[in-house]
Amino acid sequence: MASALHAMYISAMADYEALRARHAEQYQALLNDHLARINWSEEQLRAERERRLRAIISAAKERSPWHRARLAHLDPERVTEADLPSIPPMTKEDLMRNFDAILTDRRLSRASVEAHLDRLEGDAYLLDEYHVAASGGSSGTRGVFVYGWEGWLLFFLTFSRLRVRAQLADPQIGLKPVRAVIAGGKASHMSYALAQTFGSGSGVVNVPATLPVDDIVVRLNELQPVMLTGYPSMMMILASEADAGRLRIAPRLIGVASEPLLPEMRAAIEATWACPVLNTYATSEGATAGSCGQGRGMHLNEDLCIFEPVDNEGRPVPAGQRAAKLYVTPLLNHAQPLIRYELTDEVTLIDEPCPCGSKLRRIDDIEGRADDMFVYDGGVIVHPLSFRSLLGRERHVMEYQVRQTARGAAIALRADGKVHTAAIRDAIERELAHLGLRDPAVTVDVVNGFDRQSTGKLKRFFPLAWGG
Ligand SMILES: [Zn+2]
Structure with missing residues (x-):
């Protein structure tokens, strides 16, 4: 076999x-x-x-x-x-x-x-x-x-x-x-x-x-x-x-x-x-x-x-x-x-x-x-692509927003079907750990919609202020 x-x-x-x-x-x-x-x-x-x-x-x-x-x-x-x-x-x-x-x-x-x-x-x-x-x-x-x-x-x-x-x-x-x-x-x-x-x-x-x-x-x-x-x-x-x-x-x-x-x-x-x-x-x-x-x-x-x-x-x-x-x-x-x-x-x-x-x-x-990069304590830099490439593969994810937190990210998703939020969380935590972040913590929540900017575009990445 x-x-x-x-x-x-x-x-x-x-x-x-x-x-x-x-x-x-x-x-x-x-x-x-x-x-x-x-x-x-x-x-x-x-x-x-x-x-x-x-x-x-x-x-x-x-x-x-x-x-x-x-x-x-x-x-x-x-x-x-x-x-x-x-x-x-x-x-x-x-x-x-x-x-x-x-x-x-x-x-x-x-x-x-x-x-x-x-x-x-x-x-x-x-x-x-x-x-x-x-x-x-x-x-x-x-x-x-x-x-x-x-x-x-x-x-x-x-x-x-x-x-x-x-x-x-x-x-x-x-x-x-x-x-x-x-x-x-x-x-x-x-x-x-x-x-x-x-x-x-x-x-x-x-x-x-x-x-x-x-x-x-x-x-x-x-x-x-x-x-x-x-x-x-x-x-x-x-x-x-x-x-x-x-x-x-x-x-x-x-x-x-x-x-x-x-x-x-x-x-x-x-x-x-x-x-x-x-x-x-x-x-x-x-x-x-x-x-x-x-x-x-x-x-x-x-x-x-x-x-x-x-x-x-x-x-x-x-x-x-x-x-x-x-x-x-x-x-x-x-x-x-x-x-x-x-x-x-x-x-x-x-x-x-x-x-x-x-x-x-x-x-x-x-x-x-420009897509914003997340810079963490200790100088670890995470490119938005790390999130984009994982979230882009999830078939039921329609839209998402990612907010940087002290030790990881808070992710909100709009979905048109069942999404395995725990699996997404684990995959992104593994990715962040791989990039050098210690004990990363990620949350993933499904929401009904997002507030758009005046242009109709969705702001997707929200970095913490530099040094803040
Ligand atoms: Zn030319």
């Missing part, structure tokens, strides 16, 4: 490796095309968006029962971007409430993708084709995202191509530099899973962001990465480790993602290592933007996603003004069509051409609230 199970395990790993290798090969084959897209004309970009908009509307009308009614008035062969305002926007709540009816493959369901997430130990394919990622997201509401084969591939191409272009422009970086990615430690995290699918074998080393800071410093001193990628708040910690002389590395390129990069953070990181800081905006929904290293802000990957910055009433907001929210229509993933999907990120379009020559429009670095 044990040997039969072992044989099944070996065969599953061989299947995974074969699929992953095919995905990575296709990435290499398409990379030059996607680098060229960065310099496409506005006309080429518009034509590509229109072609893909028609394709996704057609797929959604044919195979997604929820979308069929909403898109009934549209002719997929004639639809253009000018028709978008006739489509009602959708929210993450809509996505989670109508999950099965939005998916375009009837073999998939909320139950089957949640079961897949529960089983994840590392990156894995579902039905040899799909990837599933869970995210807390900046709004604090949990979302589950399903990517088809092409969607996963195109997501990583748009996610990585501006960084690859900057890398190729610096002869000292070379083609296969040692690149340390300090990412989410769980396979349910998109960045971690993408790095596993596409990154292996090309000099990328994953360092879990949930390791104690001292361990991360030791790993990086050994690795001597030429490129370093991680959360802005983690880069701030590492910059201070470098300034204190404990971290001794000389990266040529820093990549940051997944959290707001405030101007003072960008300045501090640049001052420490004197190299370009490439910011990346990547949502689990498939809308992405990235810095080119030459002009300010980030280029929207608008060949594969339609971006509509709007005000609170959903009216278009012109360049130069901060939008209240963003409707996105990712054009790369037919598995779970998201059409005019509302993101609560406050973006500002930049109204000037970029010195790099790309016609992809830019947005400023998004300055929304």
